[in-house]
Amino acid sequence: MPQPTITELNEHDAIRKVLETDIESYLARDRGTWLTCWIDDTRFRSVMECGTMQIARSFDEFCRNVFEAMDAEPDPVQANVRIDNLEIQISDGLAWATYEEIVTSASNPRATPSHSHNFRLLERRNGEWRILFHGCWAEPLRDTEDPALEVAVDGRVLWMNDAADMELKNFGGLALSNGKLRASKPSWNAELYNAISGAHNLTAFGNYNRAKSAGGGEVKYPVVLGENEDGGLMLCWVKVSDARVYILFGQGSDLSKQIDVVQAIFALSKAQTDIVRLIAKGMELSEAAKVLGVTKNTARTHLRRVFEKIGVNSQIELLRLIIGFST
Structure with missing residues (x-):
């Protein structure tokens, strides 16, 4: 040249x-x-x-x-x-x-x-x-004040804001190791990496537009890593934006429409639905009970009846079923 x-x-x-x-x-x-x-x-x-x-x-x-x-x-x-x-x-x-x-x-x-x-x-x-x-x-995600980080297809962290840095210190499901995002339990890594790899397949222009059309807007989906020792769900979100893949935290409220569908299909009561919404946000059962102003045993009873109505045996199964409902 x-x-x-x-x-x-x-x-x-x-x-x-x-x-x-x-x-x-x-x-x-x-x-x-x-x-x-x-x-x-x-x-x-x-x-x-x-x-x-x-x-x-x-x-x-x-x-x-x-x-x-x-x-x-x-x-x-x-x-x-x-x-x-x-x-x-x-x-x-x-x-x-x-x-x-x-x-x-x-x-x-x-x-x-x-x-x-x-x-x-x-x-x-x-x-x-x-x-x-x-x-x-x-790139709106680069401007967000909410915790967010960008990951390569192999899990390497390419960018991270200060809020995500702080969140990782408190969030029990994910950690950084040699510049790479990993699940805190090795058994959860497959779920995380499959989600990241799948998201990178959607960064191409045509694939992204098809996914956006099918999802009715944003290309974003939750990843259920597992349960912590207290029974709380470890949940993060994968989002495709600007031809990049981001990991987000604290986005449980985005399942509200799916939960509405589940409530209607399985005839959940208001109390049962309230427990489901809080569980979907990653709250432990004791936290959810406190928010709702009931005892932990009452909250456990509501959740058990949800399991019986829907036909699942754990919070992980419940959340994965909710995620599967389109909006």
């Missing part, structure tokens, strides 16, 4: 400067400087996917969206900005730029970085590069 010329290097530096100025002036709420990065033109378009799709078909519409966001939080945002994996191609006065943008809070170093994938089409006008097309695809 031929080495870039001095002129090309200078052009690349100028384009990088525009990209950096765009985000830095936005965070500073400096509208005047921000506007110098863009072209007001009938060809202008913006496509953003940041949890919800937002399309602006004119520069005026794009400005309204941006200024509304600034007005919602008018104080300047103290943050560090990093542009990674920047690729630039220049031809006939147009430049294509792709890169990853990582914004880290300067005031709160423990805050999870904002991570997005970006495409910009720039045009050279009056000797200056300006942005004509804006594309941004965020």
Whole structure:
């Protein structure tokens, strides 16, 4: 591959400067400087996917969206900005730029970085590069404050937020060993790794869309690792997002629709259903009894009657049956 010329290097530096100025002036709420990065033109378009799709078909519409966001939080945002994996191609006065943008809070170093994938089409006008097309695809899970970690197909942890680091110290079902996520009991590893491997099979575009359509939304499913010594279920969730596989914690409430179906099919009473909901959240029987304001023996009686109605013999069997019901 031929080495870039001095002129090309200078052009690349100028384009990088525009990209950096765009985000830095936005965070500073400096509208005047921000506007110098863009072209007001009938060809202008913006496509953003940041949890919800937002399309602006004119520069005026794009400005309204941006200024509304600034007005919602008018104080300047103290943050560090990093542009990674920047690729630039220049031809006939147009430049294509792709890169990853990582914004880290300067005031709160423990805050999870904002991570997005970006495409910009720039045009050279009056000797200056300006942005004509804006594309941004965020990774919402990288921004979550809930415990989350990303795993490779073999279980290696590729990324983890501080909340997940803390959760692993308290969660009895999973642990890190030499950079790899493992179940706390070897007998639970097969369940965990099968789930991770299956999730990685869904990261391809076609497979992901089919799974999303079949599931009615998110591609996420629970993994029942086993029971702890006190009878509580060890439960985590595997989620496919941004062509990556994540492990989440504390998502038991997402089984509420399936539990509604089970309640209707097996004619569970309200008390029995309440116990099932709390068990599905990973609570031990004593914890569930305390939440419901009943004795542990009463809670055990409710759970035993659930087993009898449904035809299962353990909490693990119960939860796996619930998971099997589509919504």
